[in-house]
Amino acid sequence: MNWSYGYYTELNYTHGYYRQMAPALLRMACLCGGIEAQLRDQPVYLELGFGQGLSVNIHAAANGGQFWGTDFNPGQAAYARELAEASGVDLHLFDDSFEEFAARTDLPDFDIIALHGIWSWVSEANRKTILDLIRRKLRVSGLVYVSYNCLPGWAPAIPVRQLMTLYGDYGGGQMAGPEGTIEGAIKFSADVLKNGSVYFRENPSAAHQLERLSKQSANYIGHEYLGADWHLVHVSDMARSLEEAKLSFVGPARLLDRIDGMHLTEDGRKFLGGIGHPLLRETVRDYLVNQRFRCDVFVKGAIPLAGAKQREAWRAQPFVLTVCHEDIPKTIAGALGEVELPEKIYDPVIDVLSEHCYRPKRIDELMASPKLAGMKVNIVIEVLMVLTGAGFVSPAQTPSEKTIESCHALNRHICGQALTSTDLSYLASPITGGGIFIPHICQLFILAMDRGRTSAAELATFVWDFLDGVGERLLREGTRVESREENIKEFSRLANRFLTRTRPMLQALKVV
Numbered sequence: 005m006n007w008s009y010g011y012y013t014e015l016n017y018t019h020g021y022y023r024q025m026a027p028a029l030l031r032m033a034c035l036c037g038g039i040e041a042q043l044r045d046q047p048v049y050l051e052l053g054f055g056q057g058l059s060v061n062i063h064a065a066a067n068g069g070q071f072w073g074t075d076f077n078p079g080q081a082a083y084a085r086e087l088a089e090a091s092g093v094d095l096h097l098f099d100d101s102f103e104e105f106a107a108r109t110d111l112p113d114f115d116i117i118a119l120h121g122i123w124s125w126v127s128e129a130n131r132k133t134i135l136d137l138i139r140r141k142l143r144v145s146g147l148v149y150v151s152y153n154c155l156p157g158w159a160p161a162i163p164v165r166q167l168m169t170l171y172g173d174y175g176g177g178q179m180a181g182p183e184g185t186i187e188g189a190i191k192f193s194a195d196v197l198k199n200g201s202v203y204f205r206e207n208p209s210a211a212h213q214l215e216r217l218s219k220q221s222a223n224y225i226g227h228e229y230l231g232a233d234w235h236l237v238h239v240s241d242m243a244r245s246l247e248e249a250k251l252s253f254v255g256p257a258r259l260l261d262r263i264d265g266m267h268l269t270e271d272g273r274k275f276l277g278g279i280g281h282p283l284l285r286e287t288v289r290d291y292l293v294n295q296r297f298r299c300d301v302f303v304k305g306a307i308p309l310a311g312a313k314q315r316e317a318w319r320a321q322p323f324v325l326t327v328c329h330e331d332i333p334k335t336i337a338g339a340l341g342e343v344e345l346p347e348k349i350y351d352p353v354i355d356v357l358s359e360h361c362y363r364p365k366r367i368d369e370l371m372a373s374p375k376l377a378g379m380k381v382n383i384v385i386e387v388l389m390v391l392t393g394a395g396f397v398s399p400a401q402t403p404s405e406k407t408i409e410s411c412h413a414l415n416r417h418i419c420g421q422a423l424t425s426t427d428l429s430y431l432a433s434p435i436t437g438g439g440i441f442i443p444h445i446c447q448l449f450i451l452a453m454d455r456g457r458t459s460a461a462e463l464a465t466f467v468w469d470f471l472d473g474v475g476e477r478l479l480r481e482g483t484r485v486e487s488r489e490e491n492i493k494e495f496s497r498l499a500n501r502f503l504t505r506t507r508p509m510l511q512a513l514k515v516v
């Protein structure tokens with residue numbers, strides 16, 4: 005066995021950012037789950053298996069505290085360290101395996117231990133190591149964030165993965181290279197389907213799964229389907245495992261997973277309402293929505309937060325828009341289809357949040373606006389919970405000069421990278437303590453402004469010169485638009501929109 009313990013290392017992992025891992029959103033998960041979040045303002049945070057390290061770097065730049073992380077892939081650890089160097093934050097990033105990391109003698113006690121995309125994909129021995137580390141090194145009141153593939157949603161795909169892994173082991177041959185092996189594994193599985201497989205006929209969702217695979221990236225497929233380990237659990241099993249480390253279940257970190265009205269039928273809601281035990285309820289809920297992936301928060305020593313105390317905690321929390329109010333859609337995706345965000349209650353809250361140049365606002369300030377006249381506080385709380393869960397709003401904090409500087413330094417580096425790759429799509433905000441989605445073209449506009457361009461025409465020319473230099477063009481409905489004039493016209497329109505809509509919000513978020 006080499007250093008990878010059977011973990012898939014042929015292709016590096018994608019450059020993802022996961023906002024629900026930000027300290028502020030973990031606090032929100034506790035608040036929504038009726039648990040007191042006793043996190044210190046300057047938490048000691050550990051991310052296990054940080055991948056390319058974008059999340060840990062953004063969180064370290066945008067928050068006070070101490071940030072630690074390990075990922076045994078040296079290429080990824082090197083990339084993550086490069087980001088850390090750019091922000092100037094003193095991160096403690098290692099290329100240790102979990103086993104090596106757990107054996108270190110210089111570890112502090114942690115307030116937060118977060119692992120995204122790890123639990124289901126590592127060996128039982130590694131899961132034991134992680135549990136033991138949590139047991140020894142998480143402070144009382146500390147939080148654990150863990151995401152994992154779950155049942156029942158993945159159940160029909162288990163045999164698909166088996167075919168893919170077996171092909172990788174016995175059918176592909178090393179000559180094909182990682183991409184070739186993945187392509188071959190998909191084709192091989194599709195051939196099984198085509199040759200009269202009764203399994204696929206009787207399990208149409210497995211056939212859909214296979215169909216979807218051809219549209220997913222090789223990096224994702226390699227990590228999901230070709231590793232040695234794939235551990236699927238129900239939420240109740242996950243909670244039992246973490247009980248061994250003295251942790252209690254708080255609830256989902258993705259706040260939309262709490263909004264039953266968005267995902268369940270009326271009968272489903274009534275049925276669930278009749279189940280008393282939180283873990284039985286949460287497990288049954290996964291059957292109602294056919295859950296495949298969960299992101300959960302656990303706490304070491306739960307102190308319930310309810311009634312007036314919970315409302316007070318909501319009132320104390322400022323919120324800020326993270327998407328321009330004109331760009332917020334009128335519907336969002338629920339388990340049963342698109343769900344409308346009723347204009348009558350959502351628009352006034354969004355409007356008031358955008359007032360005074362997007363300055364963060366507490367619930368009392370929102371409710372003092374005539375636009376919210378007659379709206380009850382629990383409705384405003386639910387609207388904020390949905391908007392936060394959907395990623396349109398975030399809890400806000402008062403940043404130090406140091407976090408503002410670190411975010412700006414990291415953001416400058418990321419925008420500079422936009423000249424050579426489109427891998428990174430988030431910039432750090434010291435106001436939210438997390439990442440803000442910034443499309444590639446907006447990163448180029450920010451870079452252009454850093455280099456002294458100011459007008460929409462100048463930004464458009466900057467983008468055109470860059471694209472022309474690398475032989476690229478604007479794509480319209482998948483087709484290259486060749487003429488300079490057409491390109492500049494479209495980039496000017498986008499630059500104008502960036503300057504008038506997006507930039508004021510990014511300034512309020514102190515991203516720029």
Ligand SMILES: C[S@@+](CC[C@H](N)C(=O)[O-])C[C@H]1O[C@@H](n2cnc3c(N)ncnc32)[C@H](O)[C@@H]1O
Nearest residue numbers: 011017020053054055075076077101102120121
């Ligand atoms: C699916 S990726 C998730 C990466 C990152 N958390 C994200 O979501 O973008 C899993 C990561 O865990 C790392 N990893 C797997 N097993 C490990 C181990 N035993 N010790 C340290 N890192 C490990 C891999 O290198 C990989 O980067």
